[in-house]
Amino acid sequence: MKKVAISILLTAALLTACGESGSSTDHSSHNETSGSTNNAAHGNTAGMDHSGKAKETDSKQEDVQAQFKLSTDKPQPNQETAITIKIQDKNGKPIDKLDTVHEKQMHLIIVSKDLSFFNHIHPENKGNGEFTVTTQFPTAGDYKVIADITPTGMGAMNKSQWFTIQGNVPAPKAIDPDATLTKVVDGKEVTLSIDHLMANKELNLNFNIKDAQTKQPVTDLQPYLGAVGHVVILTQDAENYLHVHPTEEKAKGPDAKFMTTFPQSGVYKIWGQFQQNGKVFTVPFVVKVP
Structure with a gap:
């Protein structure tokens, strides 16, 4: 196969880097600000193990749910907003045993709908299956929040939720393949x-x-x-x-x-x-x- 390797220089802006455990700046979005959970198991979302090999869908992942909630029903851009994630079994009982994977029990990925904003932060484990982190959303619009977790004995998986940040939404940026890498x-x-x-x-x-x-x-x-x-x-x-x-x-x-x-x-x-x-x-x- 041809190897993709390109040496032309292309200047790009630095994106927000991963924050510290506990609190950090982050961005979430899509249509709801609390309540429902979009359960995205590793089979459907191509979750990876530590070697980078795709993991097969595991029925145990359907037994794990996540509830996402923002600290306000009308989140605004550039305001401190707390995100709470509760990890539960299918009966609503808290799951408080999660493996530490690459130094963290939860990796939280936040992206804007057009993927122009990215953040990777680590909520604090409050116990009883509850994690919290405080962040800011840079603009109005939709953001996806993805919780990457490994409940003990159940394998790696991720759960996600879309949230909408109030205000005038900027024009989306095109997601075009790069001419150079x-x-x-x-x-x-x-x-x-x-x-x-x-x-x-x-x-x-x-x-x-x-x-x-x-x-x-x-x-x-x-x-x-x-x-x-x-x-x-x-x-x-x-x-x-x-x-x-x-x-x-x-x-x-x-x-x-x-x-x-x-x-x-x-x-x-x-x-x-x-x-x-x-x-x-x-x-x-x-x-x-x-």
Whole structure:
């Protein structure tokens, strides 16, 4: 298969990086502000295990529910808003035993409907199956909140909910495949290479990281959540979700390698997250999978 590797430089703005456990800035949205749960199990949303291999649908995931609620019925942009997530079984009983995966019991991903905004934060476990985090939404519009969890003995899964933030919604940004897969973010030049770019095939992702000015390879990446980096992938409609972990967790650069499977043909947005000098940087790419 042809290997996708492009060296043309494309300057991109730095997206919001992962926050600290407990509270952080984040963005959520779509039509409801509390109550209902969109249960997205790993089979339908292509949830990933730590090696990056797709996990099969597990009937146990249907036994797990999540209730999402915002601290206000009319959330506004740029205002502190608390998000509460309650993890329960199908009978409404709290599930309070969750595995710690890459240093956290819950990874919370928040994206705007047009995928132009991304945040990866970690709610605080309040006990009895309840997690909370405080964040801000940058603009009006719809946001999807995805809780990535591993209830003990049940395997990795994710649950999600759309919320709508009040106000005048800005024009959506196009989700177009990138003409090049090299970008500059926070002083780093990052080139994404993908082998076997096709659906339903296990493939490798490689992020090569250089200093944008000197072009010297970056070899001092620091562990981020216990690994060289993390990758989140969503389909254009935000319905299919992949959270991919590196194949060589202790790598320090310039290469950070991952393995995954795109579940279907279509347009995907990929966010790679890495840490250097105590600062997390996030680099986005959009690809079209045949």
